[in-house]
Amino acid sequence: MDTNQITFREAVIQDLDRIVFMLSDDVLGSKREQYQQPLPESYITAFQSIAADPNNELIVACSGEEIIGVQQITFTPFITHRGGWRATIEGVRTASKVRGKGVGSLLIQWAIERSKERGCHMVQLTTDKKRPEALKFYEKLGFKASHEGLKMQL
Template sequence: MNTNQVTFREATIQDLDKIVFMLSDDVLGSKRELYKQPLPESYIKAFQSINADPNNELIVACYGEKIIGVQQITFTPYITHQGGWRATIEGVRTASSERGKGVGSLLIQWAIQRAKERGCHIVQLTTDKKRPEALHFYEKLGFTATHEGLKLHI
């Protein structure tokens, strides 16, 4: 695969099946996602909410017509940092057939450029502690672990 030929675009509802498949196609994703046909209504509703929100973008990476990666970028205004905007990257996934070929790096670099275009001063993301290789991947792209993140599932 020639990474110079990878393109990026906003996802459409027709992409949702492939996106959910990619999210479910790894050890952690297989435990928290529910990929089946038809897709559960919760994915469709989530897509519709993301699509309707101008501060959310669900982006797919494509090689020709084939979707090979996905990420969600959320743009949030903050009172802190003098009222600046942040971009949060979530749900980054590369198709299993394309892992290790540079697609993940392209996704993150694209998101950083998009954050700059939107006037953000911080790009942030989280990675599961069960994915130490992902932490190393993000550090190689310039991210630093500056905060301890906490979650409460309700």
């Protein structure tokens, strides 16, 4: 795959089916996502909320017209760090046929540059502890496991 030909753009509603498919197409995603036709209304509602929020961007990576990756970037102002902005990267996924071919690295690099454009002083993300290979991937891109994150399912 020629990674020089990959383009990035904000997702549109017509991309949602492909996005949900990619999110569900791995061991952990298949347990928490619900890819079916038609898509559950909750995905459409979430997409509309993201699209309407100027501090959220759902970005797709494309090879030609084909969507081969996705990520969500949320820009948040904080009182800490002198009132600076942070970017949080979530939902990073590449199509199974391009995994290990550099698409994920390009997605993250694109998100870092976009975060700089938005004036962020920090980019943060989390990865599931059941994905040790993802932790190594992010560390190779310059991320440091500097904090212990906690979550509570509601």
